[in-house]
Amino acid sequence: MSRRPEERVQVLGGSMDLVRPEEVFHFVAGKIAARESAVVANHNLHSLYLIRKDQKIAEFFATSDLIEVDSVPLIFWARIVGRASRRFHRCTYLDWRDAFWERAIREDWKVFFVGGAPGVGEKAVARIQADWPGARIRTHHGYFDVAPGSAENQAVVDAINDYRPDIVLVGMGMPRQEVWVLDNQAKLGPCVTFTVGGAFDYEAGVQRPSPRWMGQVGMEWLFRLVVDPRRLFTRYCVEPWHLMGPALRDVRRALARQVSSRRVSDAARAEYVRASDLARSDSLGGR
Template identity: 55%
Template sequence: MYQEPHGVDQAKAAPDRRARERRPFRQQRRPEERVRILGEIVDLMRPEEVLLHVERCVEAGRRSVVANHNLHSLYLLPRTPGMRRIYDLADVVELDSTPLIHFARLLGLHSRPFHRCTYLDWRAHFWSLADRKGWRVLYVGGADGVAEQAAARVSQRYPGAVLKGMTGYFDATPGSAGNEAVLAEVRDFRPDILFVGMGMPRQELWIADNIEALPNAVILPVGAAFDYEAGVQKAAPRWMGRMGVEWLFRLFADPKRLYARYCVEPWFLIGPALKDVREAWARRKKKRS
């Protein structure tokens, strides 16, 4: 059953609890594994725990949304109408940010470096599972031809998985002809796993807008995952991710697009961060008294 986020009083947690209790499939977690950081709930889960959830949902034929939070999503959330819906739908919210993991540790939460979860952290394990179990994996996103190229390359390494890639360049307006055509293709493919890589927040909005029309699959927004698989973007070495400096690699690779994300947006999170620090201090003071 759902566990209250650690360090959150009952009155604040009640709306989140009611929303989550309505969802049909939930992995049990200890209270310290579901926490609130900068006002938002995240799950402190290892990559292998996320994939265990994915595997169980596929075996049960259940639809499940696995979302993620990082500094960019926390900046966008209060500024993007409708984006919150995906976090209300999500059974798991990965923590895709080493700086946030260190910040959570500072607050006295039970975060560790191995709780960082993103596609690049679990890709090898995921594709090994998909290969062995014959999962049907569909990726929607990227420029024309990129997803198809990525699917072909991944299929060479993992022939047991059934892959398809579809462009993310279509009219995603609910009810549009382009959107209906994409939804029809998704349903026809009958994926076990649906990756949506349209960039944040477009991918989150698209999932939330179309959730009832999507098949029973595990649905994950994964950004540029298949750009990496196709070789059109170079992934940072994983040691940079573990050290929390992957953003530097990405900034130097694409400064025009990412300067505001990495050098401006974090300043807007100082207020929520200070609030977290004050609340953590109050908890420690109360515990000592």
């Protein structure tokens, strides 16, 4: 995919691409056809908080090839501050699941999933293949020593490379999955790596996803908070306050763009009036 300049925007201190799922798949298909590696990340309010606190997470997003937006509130905020964001720019595994597996089967993509507790990946694969017979998937649980150079980590990298996948889905939760991809992507053969959080936990039925309508209206966070308040209270009720500084900067930039646009419009209008007056004077002088 040839990224248009207006697709990548700066919002709440982070860079992200305003792309639809079909544009993501077009990008992925191009990388696979060229046998090139790439990383597809996703931003939400939690990751925007983390890039301010963790240098490795900041490096992960700085080096990612495509950054989806995984947050309707973030999309709404981007639109408020003058970015051309729409609801269809939300890209998450659960939103593009069906289109992804349909494309994977049609293109004969091989997929490797890393993450989840032992047994979760296998259960998820069984459910996926029940819906999409012919899907080519191999898995490895995420409960291993991820330290660079550890024997367990090397074994996982070797298993991925032996399989030679086109797509690697990493679902270890944020920020563990991002750090793992940052540390290991260069060790993998040519493939496109996605960070997908708890996607396969949902596939396996060990976690309950929110109704999709709640995601579309930006209330998925509330559903997840009610289901797991102890783990998610800080993420949803405390961390967003740390983004007030970037939010105020977004507002100042939006106001500056409006002032600049108004000045350009006023200058263009003045130039038009001046040109019209000159034309009228020339016409009168020629009589």
